Amino acid sequence: MSRESSIGLALLVLASACGRAAPPDRFKNPDFSRTDAVTSICAGPNTVPGIDVSSWQGSIDWNAVAGGGYKFAIARINDGTFNDPDFAANWSGIQSAGLIRGAYQFFEPGDDATWQANVVVNAVGQLGAGDLPVTLDVETATPTFDEIATWSSIVQQGTGKTPMIYTAWGEWNAWIPGGGFEGNPLWVANYGVSCPGMPANWSSWVFWQYGGGGVPGISGSVDLDLFNGTIDDLNNFAGAVNANGCSTTQVNNCGAYGCACADNQCNGGFCPGTGCNATITGNCAAFGCQCVDGQCNGGFCPGGGCTAKEQNDCAQYGCQCVDHQCNGGFCAGSGCTAKEITDCGNYGVNCVDHQCAGGFGPGSGCTAKETLDCQNTGCGCVDHACSGGSCQGSGCTARETLDCSDGGGSCSMGGCVAPATTSTTTSSSTSTSTSTSTSTSTSTSTSTSTSTSTSTSTTSTSTSGTSLTSTASSSSSGASSTGTTGAASTSEGTTASTGTHGSTGTSSSSGSTITASSSSAGSTSSGSAPPKGGCGCNSADASSGLGLLGIALAVLARRRRR
16 A cells, blocks of 8 residues: 555556556555456445545645545554654544544564554554544565454554454455454455455455545545445444434434434433533533534524423423423423513514414413413413403403404403493473363352472483483462352363463452473483483473373362362
8 A cells, every 4th residue: 555666557557447547656566456356345335435645645635635525534654663754644634624534554564563553552542433443454475363463452452443454355365364354344455346356254345445546635646445335334434423422323223212312322302311412512501592402402592492202291291391391381381482482572472382472462371371370360361470350450462452442342351342332311391281270159268279399300320321311390389269159160271371260259260370391402312222211202202291290280289179
């Protein structure tokens, strides 16, 4: 992967013929281009492009490499006693550009394997999330099984990941015919083929170095590689974790149970927990939000602030869930997040169970619990407070009040009340009745009787809004008689008249007058029913009735004379 060579013309011709660029500026063992492998394994339906580099490439613009669509890069640590001067810059640059990074050591058989392994451990330390396992580049001289085993054991322990082995099938089969390293991931080199040949005892490959070419951000050519899988597979292989501290594999494993993942544990979703690690929870809290399943949610952020499990648990009690707590419905609280309350308030509306309600909007503005609590005290509930009934207030929201007002009525306990009815009746009638009678008799008597009665009644402002005013007046005056035995009698009664009754000697009479009067003028009524206590009659009926009253009074006066 990294040595100069005076040979390469044959490789260049072969690679060009197969549509692949030749490896750049370095020795590539001719065995890497063999096409007669006994077993070849092609790439799967998805592959991810990447590169491997050394000081041969000089200074590299890693952001440009990432911009070119490459997703991983593997940098050389050393070649025997030669430490690559660009490794430190490449190691940090790869990560800074957001690429999956890896490192390899060009192994020198015959040199102390333990020493070489420690060079690797000192260079990378314990590998972290997003770091590929370190690779042992086996492509020269004749390595032994024991050398490779010693190196692999030390590096695995020192870096925390089982190292990969880079080789070509022809040489490996010659050097390690019995196998024994199938547990180490394989990075196979094979140019000019559509499917790489497999070294003995491996049944799959993870990376394939298939040739070389130009890449943005690098001067000259560079080795080109493929990862056998999707980008998620690559992240998983590298132990890359998302912002919530979970690898792709763990996310998928938890997802199979309907759960989220936090810190590589099933958490949130339909599993216990919020689904967030401490870092994301803190970041969300800085914006006044909760965190749910790795996302800022609830509080002043969109969403209810609850996981699926929390929502289901609260629903069993007839409640909503707000910011990881049962709230609203038949539980205490409005059932709304701070954002929902603010959003509804901007329109003059309250918030109930994640919905705008009450105020100038539809609904009472109360949760089921608030409504029941108020009903138990004989009250209605409006905008999260008891109102109406036995409590202060109308029991109506602002919208209900306006709707009733538009219809000319008022609002009480959420319903409209019809406007009050007002009726005013004023009656006045005048009737004068005079009765005159004459009689003659053998005896003479004289009597005088005067009677006056006045009655006034006024009734006003009834509960039905009816006002009635009535005035009636009647008078009877001047009854006089003088008579003798033997008689003649004359009686006369007229309306609006004056009469005398008298008797003198044989045939005279004088002085009997009865007058009854009532006055009626003007009637004003509002409403469909007649005034309470009224007779329901017209003015002609009233005059007739009062005429009868005058006759009754005359009869009464005569009885009193007797």
